[in-house]
Amino acid sequence: MLEWYHLNVMPRQDEYQARVRHPPKRKLKLAIVAPIAQLALAIALLILAHRTSAPDPSESSYYVPTAALVCYGINAPAALIKGVGVSITAEFIDRPLLAYGFGIEDGWFLGGVIIVWYLVGSALDRLRSAGGWQTLGKLSVRGIAVNLLLLLLGGYLFYFAVDALRVFGKWNNPVRNIAEGLLFLVWSVALILTSGQKLVSGIRNKHSVPDVPV
Numbered sequence: 642m643l644e645w646y647h648l649n650v651m652p653r654q655d656e657y658q659a660r661v662r663h664p665p666k667r668k669l670k671l672a673i674v675a676p677i678a679q680l681a682l683a684i685a686l687l688i689l690a691h692r693t694s695a696p697d698p699s700e701s702s703y704y705v706p707t708a709a710l711v712c713y714g715i716n717a718p719a720a721l722i723k724g725v726g727v728s729i730t731a732e733f734i735d736r737p738l739l740a741y742g743f744g745i746e747d748g749w750f751l752g753g754v755i756i757v758w759y760l761v762g763s764a765l766d767r768l769r770s771a772g773g774w775q776t777l778g779k780l781s782v783r784g785i786a787v788n789l790l791l792l793l794l795g796g797y798l799f800y801f802a803v804d805a806l807r808v809f810g811k812w813n814n815p816v817r818n819i820a821e822g823l824l825f826l827v828w829s830v831a832l833i834l835t836s837g838q839k840l841v842s843g844i845r846n847k848h849s850v851p852d853v854p855v
Contacts, residue, residue: 671769675762676755679716683754686712687747707817714824717798719753726752784843788836795832802826 690709713720726749743751805822 671762671765672759673762675758675765679758680751680754683712683716683719683751686715687743687751691743704813705818707814707820710814710818710821711824713750714821716750716754716757717801717825717828718757718794719750721794721797722753722756723750725749785840788839788843791832791836792840795829795836797829798825798832799829802829 686708690706690712693706693708723746727746730745730749802822802825805818805825808818
């Protein structure tokens with residue numbers, strides 16, 4: 642009986658005491674932190690942009706403040722969501738809607754910021770829990786479709802990056818639109834490299850390992 646106690650009870654007590662003395666550290670989920678932080682930053686930049694007037698009043702209708710360009714560059718995919726959303730709502734709303742200085746296009750953009758950074762944070766959480774990059778096996782049909790879409794999105798953003806970088810006076814904000822172009826370029830390269838790597842690895846390993854979800 643005493644032997645059973647030492648073999649079964651004592652180890653559990655020691656384990657419990659170790660947990661009490663050194664509780665496991667909970668890691669913040671980036672899927673929660675990233676959207677909140679980026680949404681706060683985006684709102685701050687948009688407020689700053691709304692309060693910025695054009696250097697030349699005669700060109701105010703074509704002027705985009707630096708803060709807005711940087712905000713769109715940091716959240717490049719959200720800028721595309723904004724374009725799609727505005728196109729949809731334009732069919733039903735024939736006059737601008739404003740709330741605290743923000744228009745409906747800003748609402749679409751900020752919604753896109755939340756979606757984009759939630760997806761980015763979730764991907765980083767999965768990467769962190771897996772302990773780093775791992776060799777991918779055969780991609781599922783869903784995985785292939787998702788990575789092809791990301792690859793196309795990267796190419797689309799690359800086009801906008803090149804367009805911003807080659808026209809220095811675009812939006813009547815010379816040189817400053819370079820910041821937007823460079824940020825778009827970072828997004829495009831990241832999307833193209835990550836999705837392309839997954840597709841190539843999946844194709845190489847399709848006959849050697851079973852399907853894994855992506």
